[in-house]
Amino acid sequence: MISEMKYNIFSCNRKMLKYKVTEYIKSKKINLLALGLYTILTYLMVYLPVSINLNQTYLGHAEVVYWSHYFWWFDYAITNFINPLNNSMVFYPIGMDLVDSIFPAFLFTPITHIFGSVISYNLYVLSTFVLAGYGMFLLSKYLFEDSYIAFVTGIIFAFFPFHFGASLSHVHTFSIMWIPFFVLFFFKTYKNPTKSNIILSSLFFSINALTSWTVAVMLALFCAIYMLSNWKFTFSKKFFPKIVIFAILSLCFMSPGLYLIMKNMLVNENMFLGLNNFIHYSADLLGFVTPSPLHPLFEDFSNEVYSQFTGNYSENIVFIGYSVILLSAFGIYSYIKKKLDKSILFCLIIFFVLSLGPVLHVFGTYYFTDHNLTVMLPGILTKYLPFFNMIRVPSRYDIMVMFFFSIFAGYGLKYIFEKIPRSKSNKLIICCIISLVILFEFMAVLPTQDVKDTPDFYYSFQQDDNTNPIIEIPIIRSPLDSASVHIMIHYYEYQKVHQKPMMGGYFNRVNPVYAEFMNNDSVLKTVFQGKRNIDIAKDSLSFAPLAYLKLNHGVSHVILHKKYLDQEDLNFLLSYLGDDYIMDNSVATDPLIIYNTSSASGQSFSVNNYVMSLDNGWHGLEYREGSIPTRWMSNNASIIVNSNENNEANLKFRAHSFYKPRTLKIYVNNDFYGQQIIPSTGFVNVSTPININKGENIILLHVVEGSDRPCDIPELNNGDSRNLSIEIQNVTVDAHKVNE
Incomplete structure (x- = not known):
C-alpha cells in the first residue's frame, strides 16, 4: 500500500515536472516568436521605407554623425588602451567627458570594431525598436498573463511617434528599450x-x-x-x-x-539652460492628437500644424494615436472600476503634465487673451529641482507618457477580451486588426543622410605617426549655431580617417568653456574668431602665428575650409597665416587650404605677448569711415590686458568726445598714469607710458565730466538714450620687456 502511494506521488510529481517543462518551453517559444515579429516589424516600419546602404547612409540626419563619432571613439580608445570616458580627440587639450550614453557605445564596440561606426550606429537605431517592443512584451506578459495583449502593447511602445522623432539624431532620447x-x-x-x-x-x-x-x-x-x-x-x-x-x-x-x-x-x-529653453521645448497640447509630420500620408497636413509649434521635430512629435487613446480610455475605466493600484494612473497624469512644460502651449501659442496671459503649470518646478533640471526639454517626458499609455492600452484590450466570447481565434483577429490600425497611425519615414566624402589629404595624413593636434577652420562654435552642425558633419567624419586630435568640438555644455580657453590666447582667439576678433583693442604680437601654434600648442596643420568661410573671413585668415599653403580640391563640396606648421619652424618670433579684452563700460561696436572699429564709453570703461612678462609700454588709442570736450584720466591697476583733454571736434591721438605686470592687468579710463544722453540735448534732436562720453578706436599697447 505504502509502495503504491509512493509510486503515485512520484508519478504525479513527474507529470507536474513534465507539465512545467512543457509550459516553460512553450513560453520561451512564444517569447522568441515575439522577438522575431518585432524584428520583422522594425524592418518593415523603419528600414524598408528608406532601404539604405547601412554602411554609406545614416538613419536620421545632422547629429547622427556626432553619435557615430561617439561609437568610433569608444572603439578607438579601447583598442589603444585609452580611457574611453574622456574624449581627448576633441576640444584639445581640454578634452570632453562623455557624460551620457556610455552604455550604447560600449555595448556596440565589437560591432564598431568589425564593421565600422556607421553600420554600428544604424544597427543600434534599429535595435532600439526591436528591444523596446520585446521588453514591453515581457513586461505586459507578466502583468496580464496574455501574449496577445503583450504583443499589442509592445507594438505601441516600440513604434510610438516620439521614438521616430528622437531617432532623427538623439541617442539619449530614442534609447528607450x-x-x-x-x-x-x-x-x-x-x-x-x-x-x-x-x-x-x-x-x-x-x-x-x-x-x-x-x-x-x-x-x-x-x-x-x-x-x-x-x-x-x-x-x-x-x-x-x-x-x-x-x-x-x-x-x-x-x-x-x-x-x-x-x-x-x-x-x-x-550643464543647465534657462527657463526660456524649457518653455520653447515643451510639448504642445495639440501635438498629442495630431499625426506625425513624418507620416507618409499625413505629412502635408501635419507639417502645417507642426510648423506652428515651438521646438523641433526631434522633440515635439508627441502624437498618442487615436486607437491608443480609445484603448487606454477602456483601460483606465476598467482600472478604476477594479480599484487597482492607483500609482500607474498617477504616473501617467504626472508625466503628461510635466511634458507640457512650464506653461501651456496650444497650437504654438502660450500667451492667451489680449493681456498675454500664460497658464503656468507644475512643470516649471523642474527647472529649479536638482537632476530634473538636466531634462532641458520637457517634451521628452512623452517617453514615459507613452510607456504608461501602452500599459493602459493593455488593460483596455483585456477589458475588450472579457466582453467577447473566449477563443484564441477571436483574440487573434482582434489583435491583428488593432495592431494594423496602430501601425498605420504610427507610420513614419525617417530622413537619411549620406556619409560625407573625405578629402585625399586626410587619408595621406593618416599615414603620419605624429599625434599632434590640427585646427580645422572655421572652428566648431556651438550646436546652437546651425553653421556648426554642418561643419561638424564633415570634421567628425574626417577625424575617423586621420585620427588626430582636433581643436574645437561639438557639445554645447563644453563649447562655452572652450571658447573661454581659445579667447585667452591671442593667436587661438584670432583663428577662432576670424574677422569677429577685430575690435577697438588690438593685441600686440611680434611673431609668426604658425610657428607660435607649433611651439606653444603642438599644432601640426591648420586647415581652412573655403566653403564654410565667407570671403571676408577667408581673406583675413589668408593675410594672417600667410601664403605658404597647399590646396586640396579632391572633394568639390569641401575644398581645403592646408598650412603645415613645420614649414614655419625656422621663423623667429618673440614669446613676449599679451591679449586684450574689453571689460565693463563699453557700448556696442560701431564703424567709422566705413571700416574702423569704434566704441563709445560711458563714465568709466575698462580693458583687461593679459601679459606673460613684466613690461614697460605705451598705451595708444584715438579718442573723440561727445558734444563737448572732456577730461580723460588713465589708470593701470589702480595707479594713475596721466590725463588728456579730449575735444569734440574730431579724433585725437592719445599716448601714455604705462607699466604692465605679468598676468592680468586692468586699464581704467575715467571721464571726469561724466557722460550725457543725446536724447537729453534738445538741439541734437536725437533719440539715443545711451550714456555717452568718449568714443575710442585703435587701442594698442607697444610693450617692451623690463630688463632684470
Missing part, C-alpha cells in the same frame, strides 16, 4: 524580492542611467511615486532593507557615469 526591462524586475522585486530580482532591477536601472540620464531621472520619479503609493509595504521592516540594497547596487553599477555627470554638474554651469 531598457525601460520595460527595469520596470519588469522592479515589479517582480515588490512581488517576490529574491536576490536575482533585486540584482536585475538594479542592473537594468543602471543600464538605463548609463544609456540616458534623462531616462534615469524619469525612472527615479516613477520609483518614488510607486514606492510612496505603496508606502506601507515599502517601509515595512521586511521589505525596506531590500529597497536599500536595490539603491546601493544601482549606485555601484552606475558609479563611473554618475561620477562624471555629478562632476560636470558641480563645475560646469553650462
Whole structure:
C-alpha cells in the first residue's frame, strides 16, 4: 500500500515536472516568436521605407554623425588602451567627458570594431525598436498573463511617434528599450524580492542611467511615486532593507557615469539652460492628437500644424494615436472600476503634465487673451529641482507618457477580451486588426543622410605617426549655431580617417568653456574668431602665428575650409597665416587650404605677448569711415590686458568726445598714469607710458565730466538714450620687456 502511494506521488510529481517543462518551453517559444515579429516589424516600419546602404547612409540626419563619432571613439580608445570616458580627440587639450550614453557605445564596440561606426550606429537605431517592443512584451506578459495583449502593447511602445522623432539624431532620447526591462524586475522585486530580482532591477536601472540620464531621472520619479503609493509595504521592516540594497547596487553599477555627470554638474554651469529653453521645448497640447509630420500620408497636413509649434521635430512629435487613446480610455475605466493600484494612473497624469512644460502651449501659442496671459503649470518646478533640471526639454517626458499609455492600452484590450466570447481565434483577429490600425497611425519615414566624402589629404595624413593636434577652420562654435552642425558633419567624419586630435568640438555644455580657453590666447582667439576678433583693442604680437601654434600648442596643420568661410573671413585668415599653403580640391563640396606648421619652424618670433579684452563700460561696436572699429564709453570703461612678462609700454588709442570736450584720466591697476583733454571736434591721438605686470592687468579710463544722453540735448534732436562720453578706436599697447 505504502509502495503504491509512493509510486503515485512520484508519478504525479513527474507529470507536474513534465507539465512545467512543457509550459516553460512553450513560453520561451512564444517569447522568441515575439522577438522575431518585432524584428520583422522594425524592418518593415523603419528600414524598408528608406532601404539604405547601412554602411554609406545614416538613419536620421545632422547629429547622427556626432553619435557615430561617439561609437568610433569608444572603439578607438579601447583598442589603444585609452580611457574611453574622456574624449581627448576633441576640444584639445581640454578634452570632453562623455557624460551620457556610455552604455550604447560600449555595448556596440565589437560591432564598431568589425564593421565600422556607421553600420554600428544604424544597427543600434534599429535595435532600439526591436528591444523596446520585446521588453514591453515581457513586461505586459507578466502583468496580464496574455501574449496577445503583450504583443499589442509592445507594438505601441516600440513604434510610438516620439521614438521616430528622437531617432532623427538623439541617442539619449530614442534609447528607450531598457525601460520595460527595469520596470519588469522592479515589479517582480515588490512581488517576490529574491536576490536575482533585486540584482536585475538594479542592473537594468543602471543600464538605463548609463544609456540616458534623462531616462534615469524619469525612472527615479516613477520609483518614488510607486514606492510612496505603496508606502506601507515599502517601509515595512521586511521589505525596506531590500529597497536599500536595490539603491546601493544601482549606485555601484552606475558609479563611473554618475561620477562624471555629478562632476560636470558641480563645475560646469553650462550643464543647465534657462527657463526660456524649457518653455520653447515643451510639448504642445495639440501635438498629442495630431499625426506625425513624418507620416507618409499625413505629412502635408501635419507639417502645417507642426510648423506652428515651438521646438523641433526631434522633440515635439508627441502624437498618442487615436486607437491608443480609445484603448487606454477602456483601460483606465476598467482600472478604476477594479480599484487597482492607483500609482500607474498617477504616473501617467504626472508625466503628461510635466511634458507640457512650464506653461501651456496650444497650437504654438502660450500667451492667451489680449493681456498675454500664460497658464503656468507644475512643470516649471523642474527647472529649479536638482537632476530634473538636466531634462532641458520637457517634451521628452512623452517617453514615459507613452510607456504608461501602452500599459493602459493593455488593460483596455483585456477589458475588450472579457466582453467577447473566449477563443484564441477571436483574440487573434482582434489583435491583428488593432495592431494594423496602430501601425498605420504610427507610420513614419525617417530622413537619411549620406556619409560625407573625405578629402585625399586626410587619408595621406593618416599615414603620419605624429599625434599632434590640427585646427580645422572655421572652428566648431556651438550646436546652437546651425553653421556648426554642418561643419561638424564633415570634421567628425574626417577625424575617423586621420585620427588626430582636433581643436574645437561639438557639445554645447563644453563649447562655452572652450571658447573661454581659445579667447585667452591671442593667436587661438584670432583663428577662432576670424574677422569677429577685430575690435577697438588690438593685441600686440611680434611673431609668426604658425610657428607660435607649433611651439606653444603642438599644432601640426591648420586647415581652412573655403566653403564654410565667407570671403571676408577667408581673406583675413589668408593675410594672417600667410601664403605658404597647399590646396586640396579632391572633394568639390569641401575644398581645403592646408598650412603645415613645420614649414614655419625656422621663423623667429618673440614669446613676449599679451591679449586684450574689453571689460565693463563699453557700448556696442560701431564703424567709422566705413571700416574702423569704434566704441563709445560711458563714465568709466575698462580693458583687461593679459601679459606673460613684466613690461614697460605705451598705451595708444584715438579718442573723440561727445558734444563737448572732456577730461580723460588713465589708470593701470589702480595707479594713475596721466590725463588728456579730449575735444569734440574730431579724433585725437592719445599716448601714455604705462607699466604692465605679468598676468592680468586692468586699464581704467575715467571721464571726469561724466557722460550725457543725446536724447537729453534738445538741439541734437536725437533719440539715443545711451550714456555717452568718449568714443575710442585703435587701442594698442607697444610693450617692451623690463630688463632684470
